[in-house]
Amino acid sequence: MNEPLPLSCPPGTGELTLDGSVPVVEITNLWTKYGRTVVHQDLNLSIQQGEIMSIVGGSGTGKTTLLRQMLGLERPSRGCVRIFGEDISLVDSDALQQLRNHWGMLFQQGALYSALTVFENIAQPMAELKKLPPDLIRDAVLLKMNMVGLGPEQANKMPSDLSGGMVKRVALARALALEPQLLFLDEPTAGLDPDLSESFVALIKSLHRELGLTVVMVTHDLDTLFALSTRIAVLAEKHVVALGTTQELLKVDHPFIKEFFLGDRGRRALEALGIPNDGKEQH
Amino acid sequence: MSIAQEPTLTLSPGAAAGPSVTAGGTWQVHALAQGSAMKTITHLLKSLKGNPNLAWDLSAIDSMDHIGAQVFWNAWGRKRPKSLRLAPAQEEFFRRLETVGPLEVQRPRKQRLNSVMVLGFATLTFFEHLRGFVTLVGQVTQDSWRFLRNPMRGPWREISANIFHAGFQALGITALVGFLIGVVLSYLSAQQLRAFGGDVFLVNLLGMSVIRELGPLLAAILVAGRSGSSITAQLGVMRVTEELDAMLVMGISHGFRLILPKVMALAISMPLLVIWTDVMALIGGMVSAKIELNLSSQYFLLKLPAAVPLANYLIGLLKGTVFGMLIALVSCHFGLRIKPNTESLGRGTTTSVVTAITVVILADAVFAIVFNGVGFS
Numbered sequence: 035m036n037e038p039l040p041l042s043c044p045p046g047t048g049e050l051t052l053d054g055s056v057p058v059v060e061i062t063n064l065w066t067k068y069g070r071t072v073v074h075q076d077l078n079l080s081i082q083q084g085e086i087m088s089i090v091g092g093s094g095t096g097k098t099t100l101l102r103q104m105l106g107l108e109r110p111s112r113g114c115v116r117i118f119g120e121d122i123s124l125v126d127s128d129a130l131q132q133l134r135n136h137w138g139m140l141f142q143q144g145a146l147y148s149a150l151t152v153f154e155n156i157a158q159p160m161a162e163l164k165k166l167p168p169d170l171i172r173d174a175v176l177l178k179m180n181m182v183g184l185g186p187e188q189a190n191k192m193p194s195d196l197s198g199g200m201v202k203r204v205a206l207a208r209a210l211a212l213e214p215q216l217l218f219l220d221e222p223t224a225g226l227d228p229d230l231s232e233s234f235v236a237l238i239k240s241l242h243r244e245l246g247l248t249v250v251m252v253t254h255d256l257d258t259l260f261a262l263s264t265r266i267a268v269l270a271e272k273h274v275v276a277l278g279t280t281q282e283l284l285k286v287d288h289p290f291i292k293e294f295f296l297g298d299r300g301r302r303a304l305e306a307l308g309i310p311n312d313g314k315e316q317h
Numbered sequence: 318m319s320i321a322q323e324p325t326l327t328l329s330p331g332a333a334a335g336p337s338v339t340a341g342g343t344w345q346v347h348a349l350a351q352g353s354a355m356k357t358i359t360h361l362l363k364s365l366k367g368n369p370n371l372a373w374d375l376s377a378i379d380s381m382d383h384i385g386a387q388v389f390w391n392a393w394g395r396k397r398p399k400s401l402r403l404a405p406a407q408e409e410f411f412r413r414l415e416t417v418g419p420l421e422v423q424r425p426r427k428q429r430l431n432s433v434m435v436l437g438f439a440t441l442t443f444f445e446h447l448r449g450f451v452t453l454v455g456q457v458t459q460d461s462w463r464f465l466r467n468p469m470r471g472p473w474r475e476i477s478a479n480i481f482h483a484g485f486q487a488l489g490i491t492a493l494v495g496f497l498i499g500v501v502l503s504y505l506s507a508q509q510l511r512a513f514g515g516d517v518f519l520v521n522l523l524g525m526s527v528i529r530e531l532g533p534l535l536a537a538i539l540v541a542g543r544s545g546s547s548i549t550a551q552l553g554v555m556r557v558t559e560e561l562d563a564m565l566v567m568g569i570s571h572g573f574r575l576i577l578p579k580v581m582a583l584a585i586s587m588p589l590l591v592i593w594t595d596v597m598a599l600i601g602g603m604v605s606a607k608i609e610l611n612l613s614s615q616y617f618l619l620k621l622p623a624a625v626p627l628a629n630y631l632i633g634l635l636k637g638t639v640f641g642m643l644i645a646l647v648s649c650h651f652g653l654r655i656k657p658n659t660e661s662l663g664r665g666t667t668t669s670v671v672t673a674i675t676v677v678i679l680a681d682a683v684f685a686i687v688f689n690g691v692g693f694s
Contacts, residue, residue, distance in 0.1 A: 148657070149659050149660035153422060160346070160384075165349065165350040166349070166350065167359060170388060170391065173387050174384050176420035176421075177383055177413075181413075186422050186423070190423070213382040213383060213384065245382075
């Protein structure tokens with residue numbers, strides 16, 4: 035195996051966008067190893083401002099791990115992850131705190147604080163700043179709840195009293211509490227019924243438009259995937275095998291992509307959205 | 318990622334159309350939360366509140382978010398001021414605030430508990446726990462019957478695993494604590510006995526107290542802290558992760574697979590731990606006696622059987638078994654009552670350990686009364 039040099043971030047490899055800004059997320063030559071199992075090998079990915087980037091791949095291809103590495107919850111074995119141009123394995127704790135105030139994460143199971151009410155869960159990141167007056171926090175929390183479609187009557191409920199869809203909404207409201215520029219979603223529609231997941235997609239779409247968010251999303255749900263993503267990154271064979279819009283990916287000749295997008299499920303989802311798939315299938 | 322500019326508010330009193338306020342800088346939550354920005358702004362806005370004829374100009378603001386917009390909105394009394402200039406991008410924030418309208422959280426009605434009600438609820442809770450505990454004991458009895466009728470299908474693996482965790486892995490800590498208590502007890506008693514010239518009675522004193530009382534109690538308190546808490550937490554987490562429900566759905570009884578093995582394992586391993594703790598405490602006492610009173614270990618060992626009748630040893634073992642079962646039952650009782658949230662888990666574990674230790678000491682008192690005249694030569 036061709037082992038790369040130990041962890042180091044090449045200075046300023048940032049491929050510049052049209053307006054000269056650095057990518058929001060930039061992953062270069064990332065390796066992840068658990069014992070002798072290599073999960074990621076020389077993985078590169080860069081996400082631009084305002085994109086909704088979806089990461090797809092079979093189970094065990096390390097999608098969630100990649101997300102956790104972007105959040106600094108896990109360290110890659112080698113390679114580097116830059117968020118807003120800063121290498122998150124090198125920044126000091128103050129800068130990391132700064133970064134963390136600028137992103138939000140929606141965990142797959144919601145990860146609400148089970149001892150706090152819905153209101154307190156959403157208010158917690160704002161209260162943590164220790165500067166905002168309580169009445170402003172109250173108004174801001176209620177506005178956030180309204181944005182995700184929760185009425186004020188839900189405010190005093192405990193997370194254990196909520197249904198799965200509501201937990202996701204509260205978790206999204208909490209992720210949005212500090213108006214992040216970057217939003218990470220781990221399986222945002224998993225476990226929701228089709229109706230709810232459709233309204234969730236609409237919600238994220240409108241928030242994306244309104245707040246100008248950059249969204250990084252891991253999902254298995256093809257409807258969500260096609261409806262939301264501006265670009266899709268396909269993880270297979272330990273790295274990103276294809277990257278592009280839905281239309282571009284449909285033309286890529288790779289067994290996993292063919293299987294994933296042009297299987298029965300994929301074709302149904304594409305037809306429902308009216309995306310032409312050229313009528314070309316692999317058989 | 319640094320904040321470009323702090324939020325500013327400028328009041329210009331002299332314009333033709335009347336006084337006006339111009340806002341600039343960054344009105345985002347992070348900018349507002351930096352330094353004393355929020356304090357200054359709140360102060361300024363408060364002083365402007367009484368004036369409805371102010372002209373507001375927000376078009377010079379670099380960037381804004383919902384929280385920034387909310388600050389203005391609250392200062393305006395939740396409606397648009399008569400004269401307002403906005404940048405096109407800001408329009409959306411205020412339109413949302415306008416359409417949403419006033420939102421109010423209902424205050425949860427505060428229950429006023431007077432002392433009588435508190436007492437009443439405490440009594441009810443106590444009886445509820447008692448009832449649950451009796452049910453649990455009944456369940457374990459039934460399960461033991463099932464186990465005895467068909468011992469080949471019993472939960473042997475679980476029992477052996479629990480004996481390993483609760484018994485074998487506790488050997489180190491019980492040995493250490495037992496030895497040290499033995500040393501301390503022997504040292505203190507020796508000093509007192511020497512004053513009366515009763516050095517030789519050290520063996521009686523130490524043997525009786527350790528074998529009949531301290532050994533079982535020490536082992537029980539340590540096991541309650543070690544295994545009691547782990548049993549409660551384990552069952553609690555199984556509740557949180559719905560494993561308990563999964564077992565029920567598959568027709569695996571909690572009592573037979575989870576509770577019975579723990580009760581049996583502690584009933585088996587506790588008497589063994591009691592013997593072990595007794596031995597360690599007596600060795601500690603012996604070492605201390607040798608140093609302090611120059612009492613030979615040979616004498617100590619030879620004197621022991623005469624000083625401590627066998628009945629005491631048997632009472633100690635019986636105590637061990639009873640304490641072990643009580644600890645397991647109490648911890649299972651509290652473990653099964655944990656609700657699926659983190660706070661309940663923490664509180665349940667604390668209550669479980671405290672109750673287990675209390676129950677053990679209560680049972681010890683009962684033993685003292687029941688075996689009042691037994692075991693004294």
